[in-house]
Amino acid sequence: MTRxxxxxxVAKSFGAVNALVDFAIRVDEGELVTLLGPSxxxxxxxxxxxxxxxxxxxxxxxxxxxSVVALPASKRGTGMVFQxxxxxxxxxxxxxxxxxxxxxxxxxxxxxxxxxxxxxxxxLAGLAERYPHQISGGQQQRVALARALAIEPQVLxxxxxxxxxxxxxxxxxxxxxxxxxxxxxxxxxxxxxxxEEALAISDRICVMCDGRVEQIATPHVVYRSPATPxxxxxxxxxxxxxxxxxxxxxxxxxxxxxxxxxxxxxxxSGEARLLIRPEDICVAGSxxxxxxxxxxxxxxxxxATTSLDVAIAGTNHVVRxxxxxxxxxxxxxxxxxxxxDTERVLLxxx
Amino acid sequence: MKISRLSAWFTIGIVAVFxxxxxxxxxxxxxxxxxxxxxxxxxxxxxxxxxxxxxxFGATEFQRAASLSVTLAIAxxxxxxxxxxxxxxxxxxxxxxTRRFIEISAVLPFVVPAIALVVGFAGTFRDTLPILIRSSxxxxxxxxxxxxxxxxxxxxxxxxxxxxxxxVNASRSLGASWWRTIAFVIAPNMRASIATASFLAxxxxxxxxxxxxxxxxxxxxxxxxxxxxxxxxxxxGLGIVLVVISTVFVAMSNRFGKKVRS
Amino acid sequence: MAxxxxxxxxxxxxxxxxxxxxxxxxxxxxxxxxxxxxxxTAERSPMIEAVIGQFRGSFVFSLQLSFxxxxxxxxxxxxxxxxxxxxxxxxxxxxxxxGYSAVAANMGGIPLAFAxxxxxxxxxxxxxxLREINIDIVGxxxxxxxxxxxxxxYLYFQIPLMTLVLVPALDGLRRTWAEAAQSLGAxxxxxxxxxxxxxxxxxxxxxxxxxxxxxxxAYATAFALSSGGSRLVPVQIRFFxxxxxxxxxxxxxxxxxxxxxxxxxxxxxxxxxxxxxxxxWRR
Ligand SMILES: Nc1ncnc2c1ncn2[C@@H]1O[C@H](COP(=O)(O)OP(=O)(O)OP(=O)(O)O)[C@@H](O)[C@H]1O
Ligand SMILES: [Mg+2]
Numbered sequence: 001m002t003r004x005x006x007x008x009x010v011a012k013s014f015g016a017v018n019a020l021v022d023f024a025i026r027v028d029e030g031e032l033v034t035l036l037g038p039s040x041x042x043x044x045x046x047x048x049x050x051x052x053x054x055x056x057x058x059x060x061x062x063x064x065x066x067s068v069v070a071l072p073a074s075k076r077g078t079g080m081v082f083q084x085x086x087x088x089x090x091x092x093x094x095x096x097x098x099x100x101x102x103x104x105x106x107x108x109x110x111x112x113x114x115x116x117x118x119x120x121x122x123x124l125a126g127l128a129e130r131y132p133h134q135i136s137g138g139q140q141q142r143v144a145l146a147r148a149l150a151i152e153p154q155v156l157x158x159x160x161x162x163x164x165x166x167x168x169x170x171x172x173x174x175x176x177x178x179x180x181x182x183x184x185x186x187x188x189x190x191x192x193x194x195x196e197e198a199l200a201i202s203d204r205i206c207v208m209c210d211g212r213v214e215q216i217a218t219p220h221v222v223y224r225s226p227a228t229p230x231x232x233x234x235x236x237x238x239x240x241x242x243x244x245x246x247x248x249x250x251x252x253x254x255x256x257x258x259x260x261x262x263x264x265x266x267x268x269s270g271e272a273r274l275l276i277r278p279e280d281i282c283v284a285g286s287x288x289x290x291x292x293x294x295x296x297x298x299x300x301x302x303x304a305t306t307s308l309d310v311a312i313a314g315t316n317h318v319v320r321x322x323x324x325x326x327x328x329x330x331x332x333x334x335x336x337x338x339x340x341d342t343e344r345v346l347l348x349x350x
Numbered sequence: 351m352k353i354s355r356l357s358a359w360f361t362i363g364i365v366a367v368f369x370x371x372x373x374x375x376x377x378x379x380x381x382x383x384x385x386x387x388x389x390x391x392x393x394x395x396x397x398x399x400x401x402x403x404x405x406x407f408g409a410t411e412f413q414r415a416a417s418l419s420v421t422l423a424i425a426x427x428x429x430x431x432x433x434x435x436x437x438x439x440x441x442x443x444x445x446x447x448t449r450r451f452i453e454i455s456a457v458l459p460f461v462v463p464a465i466a467l468v469v470g471f472a473g474t475f476r477d478t479l480p481i482l483i484r485s486s487x488x489x490x491x492x493x494x495x496x497x498x499x500x501x502x503x504x505x506x507x508x509x510x511x512x513x514x515x516x517x518v519n520a521s522r523s524l525g526a527s528w529w530r531t532i533a534f535v536i537a538p539n540m541r542a543s544i545a546t547a548s549f550l551a552x553x554x555x556x557x558x559x560x561x562x563x564x565x566x567x568x569x570x571x572x573x574x575x576x577x578x579x580x581x582x583x584x585x586x587g588l589g590i591v592l593v594v595i596s597t598v599f600v601a602m603s604n605r606f607g608k609k610v611r612s
Numbered sequence: 613m614a615x616x617x618x619x620x621x622x623x624x625x626x627x628x629x630x631x632x633x634x635x636x637x638x639x640x641x642x643x644x645x646x647x648x649x650x651x652x653t654a655e656r657s658p659m660i661e662a663v664i665g666q667f668r669g670s671f672v673f674s675l676q677l678s679f680x681x682x683x684x685x686x687x688x689x690x691x692x693x694x695x696x697x698x699x700x701x702x703x704x705x706x707x708x709x710x711g712y713s714a715v716a717a718n719m720g721g722i723p724l725a726f727a728x729x730x731x732x733x734x735x736x737x738x739x740x741x742l743r744e745i746n747i748d749i750v751g752x753x754x755x756x757x758x759x760x761x762x763x764x765x766y767l768y769f770q771i772p773l774m775t776l777v778l779v780p781a782l783d784g785l786r787r788t789w790a791e792a793a794q795s796l797g798a799x800x801x802x803x804x805x806x807x808x809x810x811x812x813x814x815x816x817x818x819x820x821x822x823x824x825x826x827x828x829x830a831y832a833t834a835f836a837l838s839s840g841g842s843r844l845v846p847v848q849i850r851f852f853x854x855x856x857x858x859x860x861x862x863x864x865x866x867x868x869x870x871x872x873x874x875x876x877x878x879x880x881x882x883x884x885x886x887x888x889x890x891x892x893w894r895r
Binding site: 354355357358359361362365368369371372373374375376378379380385386387389433434436437440441448452455457458459460461462463464465466467468469470471472473474491492494495553557558559560563564571574575578585586589590592593596597600601604 | 831854865
Binding site for chain 1: 788794795797807810892
């Protein structure tokens with residue numbers, strides 16, 4: 001039996017709201033898949049259907065190959081971690097960790113041994129006798145993770161476990177989660193609306209919008225080859241420019257004469273939007289050639305990268321550029337010329 | 351799931367009946383001129399009348415008792431606000447310890463039952479300041495004390511919702527004195543809480559029996575208790591009026607209380 | 613110099629409040645205790661006399677009444693609170709129940725006695741209706757001025773008071789606790805036993821103590837129901853201290869009052885401490 005989880009065309013609506021529509025993904029043993037999407041797109045609903053807190057309208061959820069939709073939450077063997085405040089406040093860390101084993105009637109000695117292992121796993125060995133309100137938010141979330149793992153679940157479900165933490169702790173705990181997930185090899189569904197977080201820890205990302213799956217792929221693919229304009233806009237930074245099609249595969253910026261070629265797409269004529277990431281634009285001094293001419297309007301120094309806001313001459317377009325090798329040479333007011341990496345351009349109607 | 355909702359409705363239904371039946375019975379007794387023994391399905395809707403209540407309203411003793419109770423209620427509310435508002439406003443400006451002290455002192459009246467309070471009061475002032483016992487206004491300080499836990503809670507919520515330090519600093523920097531600040535800056539911003547506290551004080555005063563009874567003051571509840579024999583129907587009618595009034599006051603204080611919190 | 617005198621001036625602001633409390637709460641309280649401990653000509657301190665002599669029965673009666681009305685009131689009030697929170701999706705229900713609870717918890721005194729006389733008295737409407745369905749409470753010996761009658765009347769303010777204490781406590785139970793327990797394999801009964809009840813215990817206990825104190829201090833309703841002849845401690849105090857009867861034994865009346873203060877004091881302090889504890893987990 002493999003420890004995986006599969007959603008088969010799951011649908012769930014709340015009144016008029018379709019929280020999930022034909023939702024289908026599969027997370028294999030050892031894999032960490034993030035559900036990423038804007039607020040209200042149905043991420044939590046997907047997890048709650050899997051954990052048994054919501055009953056789906058149609059479709060099926062399989063854990064380890066068997067359908068679980070008929071099982072109550074307490075029989076599904078899923079480990080769940082919530083956003084915050086899910087530790088039992090009247091129990092110590094030790095007792096919290098023990099809870100699942102206690103209701104499973106494991107012996108005291110077994111429980112104590114397992115609690116010890118878990119505390120070592122999340123590196124909180126000294127805090128066993130503390131109460132939840134006596135430890136930090138990051139520590140609480142690590143205890144919550146350990147508690148979910150205590151029952152040796154088949155799959156781990158994490159619903160924005162980091163969003164209540166502040167930035168540095170968030171990164172620390174997320175690396176912890178990834179490490180533990182790797183060592184235990186458990187199939188994990190991780191919900192977040194933070195795209196940077198998703199890119200950093202996932203094996204695959206499932207981008208969602210309005211209850212539907214937009215794209216499921218590795219972080220690299222999602223970022224470099226977004227399947228839909230929604231994905232391009234939602235994951236990472238993107239320039240979103242109004243263009244006109246002069247011919248199939250040829251466009252010009254609205255209000256600008258220069259035409260250039262783009263890869264073939266279903267958009268053939270008329271007005272369109274052109275999406276391109278800042279790092280897919282080369283910047284050169286204005287003498288440097290025949291690209292789009294413009295003037296540097298703003299400079300953002302970001303440590304490893306520098307990005308420029310370039311106002312295109314004669315139009316009101318402002319293009320964000322982060323050419324890692326050259327951007328830092330320019331300052332505000334400098335005239336520059338831009339060249340789009342046309343292979344990386346995405347065209348869309350809206 | 352279904353069953354738990356059903357049992358929840360069941361519980362609420364039973365308790366609702368328990369809450370409603372005594373009030374209905376009191377209303378029927380007061381307003382229907384049919385003794386219970388003669389009551390049958392045939393005459394449930396017959397002989398209903400407000401006359402006994404109207405007669406009660408006309409009795410001079412009732413009017414005297416009612417006007418005493420209303421006067422005491424207003425006096426109690428006034429003294430409460432004048433005493434508490436500045437004190438609590440200052441407590442908010444000074445240390446949390448002061449606030450805590452006021453808070454603890456304000457629940458002390460819970461510890462002293464009304465009967466103990468009034469016998470102690472009578473003993474203390476019988477010889478030193480007998481006017482407090484003879485005059486009906488001697489009740490006011492006792493009522494202020496009795497209502498204190500409720501009124502304090504309300505004003506505390508109101509002050510907590512207000513950024514009082516900023517308000518005071520702004521007002522003081524414009525040259526206003528402390529007292530002007532309290533009267534013209536803090537009090538207007540506390541309208542809802544002051545109204546709530548006043549309604550609660552009214553409710554306490556209009557319902558209070560123990561203290562008035564031991565000091566032999568003819569407030570409304572006392573009038574009710576001794577006119578019961580001579581005019582039972584009218585008196586029960588007055589009982590209903592009292593219940594309705596205090597229901598309205600509590601409802602109003604709930605409504606204003608919500609305004610404070612939002 | 614200027615600073616310290618200013619600070620002193622600031623503290624003067626609290627003078628009226630502190631003086632008011634001292635004069636009208638502190639002094640009466642002190643007077644009660646001073647008189648209660650004054651032996652006078654009697655051989656025993658009134659404090660002792662009050663609990664071993666003929667009044668022992670009064671205390672037992674009052675305390676029994678308080679504990680029993682508080683126990684029943686706490687159980688029913690808690691059930692109502694659970695029902696209200698469970699039916700939270702029903703619009704307006706919570707506001708109605710909590711709103712009326714606030715009204716009923718403050719009800720008491722004469723009108724409440726009237727209402728119960730009209731309903732459960734010998735000629736009461738409810739008594740009559742129950743007889744229609746062959747429940748003859750008068751025949752069973754039920755009297756509204758007796759022990760169980762007073763318990764029934766007290767429930768009218770005990771139940772809603774418990775509801776008011778418990779609804780916020782139940783709101784404080786986070787949904788994630790129930791869900792976490794479930795996903796860890798706990799049945800609904802296990803969740804209640806291992807998580808919800810322990811978290812609610814301080815509020816439940818605190819509410820119970822409050823109800824006991826509430827019933828113990830109540831006076832007007834019982835007085836009106838029994839036309840003044842009841843055995844309750846407050847009614848006994850009135851007997852001693854109103855007017856001119858048995859002047860030699862007034863100190864005994866004060867001793868009864870002092871015991872009342874001590875008992876409610878312990879109960880209310882317990883309530884406050886438990887509620888603070890209940891608050892700690894709520895954040
Ligand atoms: N119990 C419910 N009753 C009614 N509508 C609900 C319920 N739960 C969720 N919804 C709706 O379903 C949609 C999806 O909700 P869901 O909680 O899954 O979003 P989410 O992606 O987790 O959002 P967030 O990032 O804000 O947590 C939303 O429009 C939400 O309003
Ligand atoms: Mg969510």
